[in-house]
Amino acid sequence: xxxxxxxxxxxxxxxxxxxxxxxxxxxxxxxxxxxxxxxxxxxxxxxxxxxxxxxxxxxxxxxxxxxxxxxxxxxxxxxxxxxxxxxxxxxxxxxxxxxxxxxx
Numbered sequence: 749x750x751x752x753x754x755x756x757x758x759x760x761x762x763x764x765x766x767x768x769x770x771x772x773x774x775x776x777x778x779x780x781x782x783x784x785x786x787x788x789x790x791x792x793x794x795x796x797x798x799x800x801x802x803x804x805x806x807x808x809x810x811x812x813x814x815x816x817x818x819x820x821x822x823x824x825x826x827x828x829x830x831x832x833x834x835x836x837x838x839x840x841x842x843x844x845x846x847x848x849x850x851x852x
Contacts, residue, residue, distance in 0.1 A: 749842045751823070753849055759827045760834065768825035771833070772845055775819065818843045 757768045793802040804810070818841040824833045 749821075749845050750848045751845065753847045755825065757825055757836075759830065759832070761830050761832045762827060767828045768834075769828065770836070770847055771824045771826055772847065773822040773824060775822075816841070821845050 751770050751772075753770055755768050755770060756765055758764070759766045759768070790802065793799040797803050820841050821838065823836040823838055823845075825836050826833045
């Protein structure tokens, strides 16, 4: 999917239609915070049933339905005047999203 680099949209902060810069947010890996505490919790829950994540069968043995091959895209608009960002909601999932100057 191709998106324009600059769009004219309504800014709720300026309360008028202004030029907005389109930004695609890349997916970020989860931080490994609280490593010691989460490790202790994992050790305590091992080998017991009905503990959610820790009592499930291995991923290779689970019956899974449709495996999704694309992700939902997080697209933000940054106002050129006040520099505030708003989310641009676009329905659907896309494998490839790129910004181009030729689209208006």
